[in-house]
Amino acid sequence: MAKGKRRDKGKEAYWQQKLDQHSQSGLSIRAFCGQHGLTETAFYFWRRELVRRQGERRSKPRRRRALFVPVRLATEARPTTSGEIAIALADGRRVHLTPPVDKQALADVLAVMEARPC
DSSP states (O other), rough: TTTOOOOOHHHHHHHHHHHEEEEEEEHHHHHHHHTTTTHHHHHHHHHHHHHHHHHHOOOOOOOOOOOOOOOOOOOOOOOOTTTOOEEETTTTTTTOSSOOOOOOOHHHHHHTTOOOOO
16 A cells, blocks of 8 residues: 555445455356446455455464355266366356365465455
8 A cells, every 4th residue: 555545444344345245146246246336347456455455454374264165066067077076166167176186275276266365
């Protein structure tokens, strides 16, 4: 942040609320922004900025904690290779993996894709 500029707590709260609403909506970012009159550019900026600002506020490293999400086994229209794993993210993006998979690397990739700090 530029020297001398003050953070607008109201704007931060507004965007945090929008990001929370999006994560619960099940919509793509494009669809969510269209429904709420937001620009995708602003959405991506604030998502990245709020993660950065939250990182500044932490004085000591946080312990990682497990994140549990609902899992539904389904057949896909696309045939998979033997042992392939497909993970569908909340916004509809998919990650396809072929074992063996490094758990920490996968956790880091998913955290970045979901814009959550590791």
